[in-house]
Amino acid sequence: MSGKPKLHYFNGRGRMEPIRWLLAAAGVEFEESYLDKKEDLTKLQKDGSLLFQQVPMVEIDGMKLVQTRAILNYIATKYNLYGKDMKERALIDMYVEGMFDLNELLIMYVVQPADKKEEYFANMMDKAENRYFPVFEKVLKDHGKDFLVGNQLSRADVQLLEIILMVEECKPDILAKFPRLQSFKARLSNIPTIKKFLQPGSQRKPPTTEEDITRAIKIFRS
Numbered sequence: 001m002s003g004k005p006k007l008h009y010f011n012g013r014g015r016m017e018p019i020r021w022l023l024a025a026a027g028v029e030f031e032e033s034y035l036d037k038k039e040d041l042t043k044l045q046k047d048g049s050l051l052f053q054q055v056p057m058v059e060i061d062g063m064k065l066v067q068t069r070a071i072l073n074y075i076a077t078k079y080n081l082y083g084k085d086m087k088e089r090a091l092i093d094m095y096v097e098g099m100f101d102l103n104e105l106l107i108m109y110v111v112q113p114a115d116k117k118e119e120y121f122a123n124m125m126d127k128a129e130n131r132y133f134p135v136f137e138k139v140l141k142d143h144g145k146d147f148l149v150g151n152q153l154s155r156a157d158v159q160l161l162e163i164i165l166m167v168e169e170c171k172p173d174i175l176a177k178f179p180r181l182q183s184f185k186a187r188l189s190n191i192p193t194i195k196k197f198l199q200p201g202s203q204r205k206p207p208t209t210e211e212d213i214t215r216a217i218k219i220f221r222s
């Protein structure tokens with residue numbers, strides 16, 4: 001065994017992408033085992049690898065961890081990306097829960113029926129621009145530091161950069177009204193581990209396509 005964490009999911013972003021981001025930002029090499037068909041999921045379910053019969057699942061430190069948030073909590077704690085005390089952690093938790101809410105909107109956009117997509121998209125962008133991004137712009141403005149919490153890199157920064165880039169894929173000028181988020185993006189993208197992850201050929205997944213959705217439905221719908 002290599003000792004590297006092993007990620008079990010399909011070959012797409014979905015719920016695994018924030019985990020890939022966090023490991024990459026922490027400078028941790030990882031392996032991936034892709035589910036290509038329903039039988040691949042059934043096999044993991046039958047051999048007892050999945051506590052709730054669901055992926056993402058990550059093999060790490062002799063454990064088979066499931067539940068996206070639990071996996072991220074473990075990695076963030078292990079690699080010191082979860083604040084220095086309870087209060088910093090509470091702030092990080094609040095920020096990342098907001099980001100999860102926005103991420104959920106983005107994830108579910110791709111599965112909206114054609115006649116609902118336009119309305120859904122407008123609501124999603126409205127939430128990004130008028131609910132979530134102003135909060136993070138204000139946090140950075142008020143304390144004037146480089147990172148969201150405690151003036152050191154945390155999981156909240158990593159997840160914010162991921163979400164900024166995803167929203168920009170939908171609306172390239174989304175940061176126009178947010179100067180601090182623009183400089184945050186530039187700064188974070190220049191951290192060596194993150195810079196590497198942003199290069200072509202890394203384990204970062206491309207935007208979700210219609211083919212990804214068709215494939216995911218075949219694997220995950222019972």
Ligand code: IBG
Pocket residue numbers: 014015053054055056066067068069107108216220222
């Ligand atoms: N709360 C769990 C978590 O956060 O890890 C949810 C995990 C989950 O929904 N897993 C799905 C699964 O394994 C795959 S992600 N389903 C099989 C089953 O039998 O329940 C599916 C998904 C995608 C994109 I891809 C958007 C939303 C869900």
